[in-house]
Every structure is written in structure tokens, then in C-alpha cells.
Amino acid sequence: MKLFTIPGTCALSVHIxxxxxxxxxxxxxxxxxxNTSAAYLAINPSGQVPALGLEDGKVLTEAAAILTYLADLYPEADLANGSSDSYARYELIQLLSILTGEVHVAFKPFFAPQRFLGDEAQFLHLKDQAFETLKPLLARLDERLGAARWILNDRRSVADAYLYVLLRWVDYAPYGIKAFPDLARFRLLMEDDPAVQAALRAQGMNPVGAGA
Ligand SMILES: N[C@@H](CCC(=O)N[C@@H](CS)C(=O)NCC(=O)O)C(=O)O
Incomplete structure (x- = not known):
């Protein structure tokens, strides 16, 4: 398998x-x-990461699909929320949908305002608005996590890797990670994990720590 990634992006979740x-x-x-080169566009026409090259030559894209694929392919790693029971499986898909389709998407006007507006004078306003949209989404995740170690049924799953990546970006928001104490604790615990540290190192990235 071959993971295509760019440091700082959601592809780190697959790496973890x-x-x-x-x-x-x-x-x-x-x-x-x-990621906009002809060579990469032949791998993923959207030009986005992650993409995962499979052993049979096929390519899988979309983080939620890749993460579910890996969780299923390696059941012994127990990263699928115990998905032999069907409700547990849909719970995992539900959470990955929230993380990729709601929370990640809410960051997009911050990272790429030019994709939403032509008028550069409006960019700051758009970015502020993105962080306002994010606030209740993050508050719900903070409440959902509570005192647990892991976000889904307090059982480690692929969703934790994705959540960690999203939480790295919360430092860009004016309120910062400290506004969400349980998410802040989760982020720190993830950075204690040797697997997370290995993935960060391999991409030339650093832990973000407790935040400002
Ligand atoms: N829906 C895609 C979104 C992936 C995505 O937004 N990737 C970003 C990095 S986090 C990217 O490749 N950005 C580069 C670009 O769009 O040019 C998924 O969940 O995999």
C-alpha cells in the first residue's frame, strides 16, 4: 500500500x-x-489527499472510505468500533461523516477562502465566520468525548486519528483548543502515542502540544 500525503493535511489520519x-x-x-501535477491528478483527479494505492493497483480516495477500508482489512487492530454488530458499524460511519463532511468542511473557508469568494477584502470576515461555524461543532465533540479516552464509545477507532488531525487546526481559531478542555486533553494524549509521533516525524511535522 502507498499513502499519498501532504504534511499538515487530513492525510495524517491515514498515516496514524x-x-x-x-x-x-x-x-x-x-x-x-x-497535488496538481498531471502525475498526481492521474492518481486522484480531485487533486486532494489522502489517496491510498492498493496492492492490486486500484486507488482509494476520500478519508472516510480509506479509514473504513483499513479498519475492515485489519480486524485484529480493532479500529472499527467492534463493527461485527451492525449498529456499531453505522455509528462509525456516522461519526466519520460528521468529522469529514461537517467539521473538516467548516475549516475550508479558512484554508482556502479564494474558493468561496473573489473579493479578497472579504477574506478575513469569511475566516472569522468559518470559526464561528466551527465553534458549536467542536463544542458538541467536546461534550461527546467528556471524560472518555476515545471519541467513539471510549474504544480506540480510526475516528480518533481523524479527530486528532482536525484538533491540530483548532489552534488557528481565536478561541483555541483551550475552549474545549476534553478535546485539548485528547489531543495531548494522542501526542503521547508513539504511533502518532512516528507519523508526525515521517512527515517532518511537530506535535502541537497544549496550545496557546
Ligand atoms: N473529501 C476529501 C477532502 C480531502 C481534502 O480536503 N484534502 C485537502 C487536505 S486536508 C487537500 O488535499 N487539499 C489540497 C487541495 O485541495 O488543493 C476527503 O475527505 O478525503
């Missing part, structure tokens, strides 16, 4: 999961901009 599983994998760490 590959480390948790402990299976051999190849890594293609691209620089920003490489």
Missing part, C-alpha cells in the same frame, strides 16, 4: 492508522502544489 495497524506501507510525502 497505518502506524497503529503496524503493516508495511510506502509513503509519498508531497509538497503543496505537487
Amino acid at each position: 492508522v497505518l502506524e497503529w495497524i503496524g503493516t508495511p506501507y510506502e509513503l509519498d510525502v508531497m509538497a503543496r502544489g505537487d
Whole structure:
């Protein structure tokens, strides 16, 4: 398997999961901009990461699909919320949908305001608005986590890897991670994990710690 990633992006979640599983994998760490090359567009026409090249030559894209695929392929790693029971499976899909389709998407006007507005004078306003949209989403995740160690039924799953990546970005918000004490604690605990540390190192990234 080969993971295509760009440091700082949501592809880190897949990288963490590959480390948790402990299976051999190849890594293609691209620089920003490489994802619009003809070579990469042939791998993922959306130009986005993550993409996962599979052993049979197929490519899987979309973080939620890749994470579910890996959780299913390596049941011994127990990262699928115990999904032999069907409700547990849909709970995992539900949470991955919230994280990828609601929370991640809410960050997009901050990271790429030019995709939403032509008028640069409006960018700051748009970014502020993005963080306002995010606040209740993060508050709900903070409440959902509560005193638990892991976000889904207090059982480690692929959703934790994805949540960690999203929480790294909360430092950009004016309120910061400290506004969400349980998420802040979760983020710190994730950074104690040798698998997370290995993935960060391999992508030339640093832990973000407790936040400002
Ligand atoms: N829906 C996609 C979104 C992936 C995505 O937004 N990737 C970002 C990084 S977090 C990216 O590749 N950005 C580069 C670009 O769009 O040019 C997924 O869940 O995998």
C-alpha cells in the first residue's frame, strides 16, 4: 500500500492508522502544489489527499472510505468500533461523516477562502465566520468525548486519528483548543502515542502540544 500525503493535511489520519495497524506501507510525502501535477491528478483527479494505492493497483480516495477500508482489512487492530454488530458499524460511519463532511468542511473557508469568494477584502470576515461555524461543532465533540479516552464509545477507532488531525487546526481559531478542555486533553494524549509521533516525524511535522 502507498499513502499519498501532504504534511499538515487530513492525510495524517491515514498515516496514524497505518502506524497503529503496524503493516508495511510506502509513503509519498508531497509538497503543496505537487497535488496538481498531471502525475498526481492521474492518481486522484480531485487533486486532494489522502489517496491510498492498493496492492492490486486500484486507488482509494476520500478519508472516510480509506479509514473504513483499513479498519475492515485489519480486524485484529480493532479500529472499527467492534463493527461485527451492525449498529456499531453505522455509528462509525456516522461519526466519520460528521468529522469529514461537517467539521473538516467548516475549516475550508479558512484554508482556502479564494474558493468561496473573489473579493479578497472579504477574506478575513469569511475566516472569522468559518470559526464561528466551527465553534458549536467542536463544542458538541467536546461534550461527546467528556471524560472518555476515545471519541467513539471510549474504544480506540480510526475516528480518533481523524479527530486528532482536525484538533491540530483548532489552534488557528481565536478561541483555541483551550475552549474545549476534553478535546485539548485528547489531543495531548494522542501526542503521547508513539504511533502518532512516528507519523508526525515521517512527515517532518511537530506535535502541537497544549496550545496557546
Ligand atoms: N473529501 C476529501 C477532502 C480531502 C481534502 O480536503 N484534502 C485537502 C487536505 S486536508 C487537500 O488535499 N487539499 C489540497 C487541495 O485541495 O488543493 C476527503 O475527505 O478525503
